[in-house]
Amino acid sequence: MEMAASTIQSPRGIKKPSETMESDLSRLGNNLVTKLHVLMKISQIYDSKNVALHQFIQESLQTINALIKKEGGLSLKIVKNDLFLNEHRLRYSVEGFTSFKYLLTQWKKRLIGEVVFKEPMDETTLREFVYALMSLEEGREENASVFTEHLANLSILSIEVNPLEVFEGEEEGMTLHKEDHREVAKKVFFETIGTIEEVITHIKGKQHADVRKLKRLAQKAVHLVMEDESILLGMTTIKNYDEYTFNHSVNVSIYSLAMGRRLGFSRKTLTELGIAALLHDIGKSKIPKETLNKPTSFDEGEWGLMKKHPLLGVEILLNLIQLGEINPRIVIGIFDHHLRRDFAGYPKLFRKKEVSLFGRIIQIADSYDAMTTPKNYKRTPYTPEQALAI
Numbered sequence: 001m002e003m004a005a006s007t008i009q010s011p012r013g014i015k016k017p018s019e020t021m022e023s024d025l026s027r028l029g030n031n032l033v034t035k036l037h038v039l040m041k042i043s044q045i046y047d048s049k050n051v052a053l054h055q056f057i058q059e060s061l062q063t064i065n066a067l068i069k070k071e072g073g074l075s076l077k078i079v080k081n082d083l084f085l086n087e088h089r090l091r092y093s094v095e096g097f098t099s100f101k102y103l104l105t106q107w108k109k110r111l112i113g114e115v116v117f118k119e120p121m122d123e124t125t126l127r128e129f130v131y132a133l134m135s136l137e138e139g140r141e142e143n144a145s146v147f148t149e150h151l152a153n154l155s156i157l158s159i160e161v162n163p164l165e166v167f168e169g170e171e172e173g174m175t176l177h178k179e180d181h182r183e184v185a186k187k188v189f190f191e192t193i194g195t196i197e198e199v200i201t202h203i204k205g206k207q208h209a210d211v212r213k214l215k216r217l218a219q220k221a222v223h224l225v226m227e228d229e230s231i232l233l234g235m236t237t238i239k240n241y242d243e244y245t246f247n248h249s250v251n252v253s254i255y256s257l258a259m260g261r262r263l264g265f266s267r268k269t270l271t272e273l274g275i276a277a278l279l280h281d282i283g284k285s286k287i288p289k290e291t292l293n294k295p296t297s298f299d300e301g302e303w304g305l306m307k308k309h310p311l312l313g314v315e316i317l318l319n320l321i322q323l324g325e326i327n328p329r330i331v332i333g334i335f336d337h338h339l340r341r342d343f344a345g346y347p348k349l350f351r352k353k354e355v356s357l358f359g360r361i362i363q364i365a366d367s368y369d370a371m372t373t374p375k376n377y378k379r380t381p382y383t384p385e386q387a388l389a390i
């Protein structure tokens, strides 16, 4: 590998292209990724000598060789979750997304981080390259050198392969596959339910509640939602009726995080939103169980008490605030979570105020979860579609 790098000129260091050239490059880059995607897929189905591939390989060669000639060489490199084409980050098109995902996943699995094509290729070279790549053992550290050696044995010296660079804090996410994600998600889900239960018990017993633990779990949930929100969202269909409040809190937090992610919140803001959502009904811990679990409708006095839970929540939070994990945004979100834009909700205010964004998000998540969960005093819950429509 070292020898190859020193004998052949690096394709990099080309002058910065104009904007039109850049969009041209991006178009060709997208085309290249799509072609490689199909080739990698094909290699899993047909053997390398199959004649049926001839046409497609020829088409792919046109794209690849056009790029190699245009740029004087071609480097395709993974940096974290992005693909770089000769130092330019490739922006993928909507149609290109699947191909990007596939290429990234397959290369990462095999710990291949960069491929440099130094000269235009012929059909045999491209075939050998794709088949050798896909037959690499997943997760083997030496893959890049094994690959290079294999190509050298076939006297292919125009392709350089480099190992995947691992960036700080990325190791964990890299080796996780879908199934592992599901396991982690399940663990975080139930761990969070347990921790909320703990926090509530401690608050009732006037003990020190461990908000830091809750924050750590919220961070894990944020990480999971960023990776693949569908897995965590799937958890919300686990309905445990006996422990409605705990389950409900975690569900509201997952829905809120999914919304916050779509709104482009930073990880820090998402974590705060997650904590606010986890604790949104914490005020209910001050309401007697008999009232909370009453199977029939509330009388006026009971309703009055129920409507106090946002304020009771704020009171509890203010006692926890010195721990440093709680900030005003979290407190306000909890205060606002039943407050309507037309002030029809509660608590009743003396002066008009904007409902905070956290409050509005939690409110939507809260209503959705309540509507889709069967409760003893309601016959059938709404379907997710009905609830969304409302």
Ligand SMILES: [Fe+2]
Pocket: 280, 281, 309, 337, 338, 366
């Ligand atoms: Fe509430």
Ligand SMILES: [Fe+2]
Pocket: 248, 252, 280, 281, 366
């Ligand atoms: Fe709630």
